[in-house]
Amino acid sequence: MPISIPKTDSLKEMLNLKGKVVVITGASGPKGMGIEAARGCAEMGADVAITYASRPDGGEKNAKELAETYGVKAKAYKLQADQYDSCEQLVKDVIKDFGKIDAFIANAGATADSGILDGTVEAWNHVVNVDLNGTFHCAKAVGHHFKERQTGSLVITASMSGHIANFPQEQTSYNVAKAGCIHMAKSLANEWRDFARVNSISPGYIATGLSDFVPKETQELWHSMIPMGRDGEAKELKGAYVYLVSDASTYTTGTDIVIDGGYLTR
Numbered sequence: 620m621p622i623s624i625p626k627t628d629s630l631k632e633m634l635n636l637k638g639k640v641v642v643i644t645g646a647s648g649p650k651g652m653g654i655e656a657a658r659g660c661a662e663m664g665a666d667v668a669i670t671y672a673s674r675p676d677g678g679e680k681n682a683k684e685l686a687e688t689y690g691v692k693a694k695a696y697k698l699q700a701d702q703y704d705s706c707e708q709l710v711k712d713v714i715k716d717f718g719k720i721d722a723f724i725a726n727a728g729a730t731a732d733s734g735i736l737d738g739t740v741e742a743w744n745h746v747v748n749v750d751l752n753g754t755f756h757c758a759k760a761v762g763h764h765f766k767e768r769q770t771g772s773l774v775i776t777a778s779m780s781g782h783i784a785n786f787p788q789e790q791t792s793y794n795v796a797k798a799g800c801i802h803m804a805k806s807l808a809n810e811w812r813d814f815a816r817v818n819s820i821s822p823g824y825i826a827t828g829l830s831d832f833v834p835k836e837t838q839e840l841w842h843s844m845i846p847m848g849r850d851g852e853a854k855e856l857k858g859a860y861v862y863l864v865s866d867a868s869t870y871t872t873g874t875d876i877v878i879d880g881g882y883l884t885r
Contacts, residue, residue: 622770622816625866633867637664640717641864642709644698644757645727645776647671647678651827652776652853653726654681659857660864661689665721668713670698672727692717700727700753701745706760720764722864725757726776734789743792750796751803758807762815771815774863777801779823779879786844787837797821801875808873816872818863823879826850846881 625633641660646653646669657667667685671678678695685693696712699705713720729749733742754775765771780790781797804819811817824841842848859876862868877883 622814622869622872625869627866630867634861634865635664636660636861636865639665639721639864640668640713640719641665641722641724642668642670642713642720642761643724643726644670644700645672646681647674647695648827649677649681650853652822652825652856653724655853655857656724656726656860657681657685657693658689658854659861660722660724661685661691661693663861663865664689664691665864666692666717668694668696668709668717668720670696670709670727672697672699698727700725700756701748703756703759706753706756710760710764714764719768720761721770722772722774723757723761724774724776724860724864725754727753727757728776729793731790731793735791737789738792746792747796750793751799754800754803758803758817762807762811765811765815769814771811772864772868773804773807773811773815773817774860775800775804775817775819777804777819777821777875779821779877779882781821781875782877782883787840788833804875805873812872816863816868818868818871818873819875820856820859820863821875821877821879822851822856823877823882824850825853825856827853844882844885845879846884849880851878851880 643657682693682695731746777800778797780794781801807817
């Protein structure tokens, strides 16, 4: 059955998420991409389920803030994305608590701090298991529900690092994992063509605090390579996440939206 065309002609209505349930993984930080995606969805009326891995306090605080600020239902769940059982349990728990899942933003991730020669095998496996296999686990867990309901939107947080090799830092494991995420979205868009849409977003350098450990000179070099000359703010990604989970994007599947300040143009 082809994915249905919106009945309304109103863009405002297509972007309205009232009555929808959206899951956002990796949303326990105060200003990360996950919490900003959750804020965007909640602002447009969606009930939201967010996850944390190691910061229960951050997850609970964010869920409370989302509910109070936007007047929606919000709840935080623990998720170990690198374990399929944990992803499967998350989907079951959200369906039990919210009744359904309309959209799933697979955003949980890990960064790399070494190349393959100076890094350990364990470090490589950690990044690939969280970023690539974790995304697969989430997709498989929620995909059964989408198929059963014959509707759904999966949005994968990839990275411009899936398109290029970052310089000067060495992070081959991360680049490979994110390239895999981009192709997973394209492949799943084809595999799930009868019942769900799948897309990815590839952010560039976003000021989330994760890169604060990087030397100032390196960050200045990054900025010199970005046409817009600065890091992005996570809130500058909200519109893309909302678009992809909403009915405004019913003819958008298998695509990757790059939001990188122009980095890939050079």
